[in-house]
Amino acid sequence: MQRSRERRSGRRPGGGSVRGLVVVAISALLAASVARAQAITGNSSGDGSPVALADEPIAPVPRDVALPADKVRLGEMLFEDVRLSRGDKLACASCHQLAEGGDDHRARAPGSDGELVDFNAPTVFNAALSFRLNWRGNFRTLEEQNEVVLLDRQLMNTSWAELLAKLRADATYRKAFAAVYGSGPARAHVLDALATFQRSLTTPDARFDRYLRGERDAITPEEERGYQLFKEFGCVSCHQGVNVGGNLFQRFGIFHDPFSERSVRTADLGRFTITGEPDDRFVFRVPSLRNVAVTAPYFHDGRAATLEQAIEEMARSQLGRVLSGQEIGLIAGFLRTLTGEYRGRSLSDAAGPAP
Secondary structure (H helix, E strand, O other): OHHHHOOOOOOOOOOOOHHHHHHHHHHHHHHHHHHHHHHHHOOOOOOOOOOOOOOOOEOOOOOOOOOOHHHHHHHHHHHOOHHHOHHHOOOHHHHOOOOOOOOOOOOOOEOOOOOEOOOOOOOOOOHHHOOOEOOOOOEOOHHHHHHHHHHOOOOOOOOHHHHHHHHHOOHHHHHHHHHHHOOOOOHHHHHHHHHHHHHOOOOOOOHHHHHHOOOHHHOOHHHHHHHHHHHHOOHHHOOOEOOOOOOOEEEOOOOOOOOOOOOOOHHHHEOHHHHOOHHHOOEEEOOOOOOHHHOOOEOOOOOEOOHHHHHHHHHHHHHOOOOOHHHHHHHHHHHHOOOOEEOOEEHHHHOOOOO
16 A cells, blocks of 8 residues: 555546546545544544535545643643754754744745755645655655654754754653653654644644535635536546645646756756656645645745645646636635644634735
C-alpha cells in the first residue's frame, strides 16, 4: 500500500474502467485521509454531528483537537523563540506566521546564511493532516521534519548542544519542561513539544466545511458552481480528503512543461533528488488547498503570485485544459471557501496582501 501510494497517479492501469478506478482511488484516499484526521485529533466524528454530504470527495476538518494543553503551550513558546536558531536569527514563526496564512508570503525566503532557500515555505496550518511533509514529501512525521529544520545549515543552523544550553539557562523553560516532562529540556522533549503544538494548528469551520455539514447556504450558488467545475475538470483527483490534497505524489507537468521558459533548478527535480529514480523527476507531494486563498505565492518555487494564475497553470500543466476567465473565477471563488478559522478567527480576516 505504501509503495503504491508513492507512485505517480497519472499512470493508467491495465484493464477496467478508468473512471471507475478513479472513483475507487478517490474513495480510498478519502477514507485514509479521514482516518488520519481522526487519529491526529482524537475525534472519531469531527464534532459529533454527521456529515450531511457524505458522498463528497472532500471531508471537513474536525472541530476538536484532543491534545495536552501544557504541551501545546510549551510547543508554542518554542515555535516563536529565535533562540532555536544559531545566532538567534530565526524562529519557526519567522517563516510560518500564524497571524496570517501560516506561511510568509514570499516566493522563497532568505535562510540563516542570507541566501534564498530552495523551496517556497508551505503553510504550517493543517500540516499534520497530510500523509507526508514538505514539497518532496521527504518526512513522515513532524518530529523528523523539525529536527532536520533545526539542524539544517540553510535553515535554523543550530546544534543540539547550542540549543539545549540556551533552554537550560532559562528558568522559565526549566520550570515548563519539568512540569510537562518531569525533567529539564532534552532533545526528545523539544521535538515532542514542537510537534504537539503543530498538531494543534488545524483550521476548522471553513465555509465549505459548514456546507459539507449540511449548512447549504454557507456558500453561494457561484461558489457551488466553482466546486462542480473543480470536480468535473478533474482537480479533485489529486485534491480531495480532509486536507483537499496532501495525500499523494504527482508529477508537475503532465500535459505541459512548466519549466519550458526557464532553466531547471535542482529543487525542480522534486523527489528525484531523494530517491534517484527517473520516474520521480518533477514529482512532488500534492499540496493541501486548505486556506489556499491566503497563502500566496504558489507552487514549490513561488512562481504564481495570485490564485487565478495558479489555477490557470494547474489547468494547463496538469489537466491539459485552457480555462476561460469565467471558469478560473468560479474555481477561485470555491477555493476561497476553504479558508478556515484559527482560535475562533477566520484566517481571511488577518491575511496580508499577496506580493
